[in-house]
Amino acid sequence: MSLDDRKLEVLRAIVEDYVATQEPVGSKALVERHQLGVSPATVRNDMAVLEEEGYIRQPHTSAGRVPTDAGYRLFVDRLSRVKALSPAERRAIERFLAGAVDLDDVVHRTVRLLAQLTRQVAVVQYPSLSRSSVRHLELVPISTTRVMLVMIADTGRVEQRLVELPAPTTSDDVLDLRRKVNAKLAGQKLADAPPLVQALVDESAPEARTTMACLASVLLETLVERSDERLALAGTANLTRGGVLDFQGSLRPVLEALEEEVILLKLIGEVEPSTTRVRIGDENEIDNLRAASVVSTGYGPGATIVGGLGVLGPTRMDYPGTIATVRAVARYVGDLLAQN
Amino acid sequence: MSLDDRKLEVLRAIVEDYVATQEPVGSKALVERHQLGVSPATVRNDMAVLEEEGYIRQPHTSAGRVPTDAGYRLFVDRLSRVKALSPAERRAIERFLAGAVDLDDVVHRTVRLLAQLTRQVAVVQYPSLSRSSVRHLELVPISTTRVMLVMIADTGRVEQRLVELPAPTTSDDVLDLRRKVNAKLAGQKLADAPPLVQALVDESAPEARTTMACLASVLLETLVERSDERLALAGTANLTRGGVLDFQGSLRPVLEALEEEVILLKLIGEVEPSTTRVRIGDENEIDNLRAASVVSTGYGPGATIVGGLGVLGPTRMDYPGTIATVRAVARYVGDLLAQN
């Protein structure tokens, strides 16, 4: 049996009321609070159907109804329009991000802002190196056998690593290395780096080869393998809103998941262009997060995407509001990056 | 009335049992589990005195006793010897830190290690810039009006900031700036930097002065004012061990405090040489942490201290074990830094 308009309207009302009150919602309260134009008995019949279809359920036999993950999914897909942000929120975003002085600063401000606006846990991925280009590579001699490698990407991101050289090297040698490395890699996409780095080794004179090989291996390790690792997190205290009711009684698994950067990157980092992705409860592959929902999207200058950001909260969240905020923040951050 | 040896022994037994079982401990259970050589009635008399002196209290009239903050304090100061670490723990520390490749890596590994060993929340401060010296300053031209300032400290810490120049500048000019800045600051303590930076501005030729002033202000801002800001955090999931019993029912305030870097720096960063500092419950100035205890110490190569590290947990924690672990980890990290 398919769901007619009124049944969908009932589902929407249930979701909205439950999100607002955090209490199972009954048929009587529903007709009182929403203008459905029918009696509680009718609503009960609709509820019975919705329950049979798996969109709502009763915590116990004589309580009201609560949306299931499938119910939230239907709500998000078909029953909600994205709320426009209030002028106050727009102003808050602008003011908050305006003073940023630095990529680090941008990321930190963004993640705090997102946590504050959505009142949930916010995650922001640093611009992914695999989507960046090399702006400049710097080699700073530390001692005769040690060099600090500093990579500056066009996104403003800076990575550094200490390189242990196999043999003592003069500062002229280092300058020479620096020139060669920059000539080969500057302006190149990091994703294209591996063959170029290999070429650097192949092209270098025999006597410099071991040194270059050493540098090359660190380069690859830093720029490619460890590339997407960084992210910022804020708002974990928001997990405790709504008592222990959300997250089925224990924050433990959620906090554990939030400590694993790999997990967060999986959640936030896999973004398709101009889509806001919503994962509700069971839709999360991570077991620890089966009681949580994640709203994520990509950001970047213009239409390109250099990283992801999003929020995590209980399945019982204000999806329209959250989606709107996440999108808006992503757009502002993208604009900010475009200016540099 | 002063506390004789047996009363202290009773207090120790109460603390140890309560830490182990997390349940109020009564007189009968106490004489059964510890060889006190006296009857429960005697222990009860001692308990009455200990309670009057404020070292223990009863949650309700007919429950066992629980240590107060003052009781833990006395226990830590006079009743516990620091446990030696097990060989397994020593090995774990060595293995965990051995693979570190980088200062960032050292800090991340350390904080995870500390969280894992103590099963509590761990905090590690990056080597404080105010206690470091400048190894090298690098200026990387980004565009004609933008330069990336990279500072490398002797502790391995690297800071970078984008500098907007007031006027277009050639790369020769930048090289010149770099030379001057390094000549003045390389090898100097960061704490001594402000007058030197000022001197740089005063000494520069009139036509270069505005540029130098601009650079100088960013230098000061980055190196001095924002200096001690960075730290790493791990193990927040450990807060949920022991149910909601610890932290008087709500993790909220604790999680909030952990999000404030300023607060954490206050807790971890204020270290005196070769002391392990223990703050128990009310002894914390931060209101949100009045139900928590903090064990912190300094670390650094040799006898010098470049930063702080520590753990935070419920007042009901294994102090001797925690103190031992924190000290040991700090020493290993110090040794590691000394090698660089």
Add this chain to the structure above:
DNA sequence: TCTTGGCACTCCTGTAAGTCGAGTGCCAGT
């Protein structure tokens, strides 16, 4: 003077029973 056994007392914990009320499902009537 310190220690100890005895004893009455307090008060938390757990169980059982009973009431209340919200909410439901179903059915007959419109």
Add this chain to the structure above:
DNA sequence: ACTGGCACTCGACTTACAGGAGTGCCAAGA
């Protein structure tokens, strides 16, 4: 197809009661 009515279910909350852990105090003993 919708509605009002009604019996039913079941969790939430109260009360009552028994059990037990733990205490404080006291008088007697070392």
